[in-house]
Amino acid sequence: MHGEKINHSSLADFLNQTFGTPLTYREMDVEAYPRDRIAELGEFVGTIVAGLYQGIREGHYAHPSDFLAAAGREHQTWTNYFSNLQR
Numbered sequence: 001m002h003g004e005k006i007n008h009s010s011l012a013d014f015l016n017q018t019f020g021t022p023l024t025y026r027e028m029d030v031e032a033y034p035r036d037r038i039a040e041l042g043e044f045v046g047t048i049v050a051g052l053y054q055g056i057r058e059g060h061y062a063h064p065s066d067f068l069a070a071a072g073r074e075h076q077t078w079t080n081y082f083s084n085l086q087r
Helices: 008-019 032-041 043-057 067-071 078-085
Strands: none
Touching (some): 008 078
16 A cells, blocks of 8 residues: 655645745646756756656556555655654
């Protein structure tokens, strides 16, 4: 079982609330994302980052988790995680 899923918009909200940042999330289509990352990060790193996100989008990394067995506890919620960072 995986932990609680989070989308990019919610992640930006959590980061903003926790750290007082002004991050925004803007959705991009699949074809525009690699171009954007390459323009920002260069051909080599941009291509790697775009490939990782493509793999995530296609579910290549969605495997059963052994977190409970490894950590001896369930995943904490994103709300709890970010609340603990504020302390």
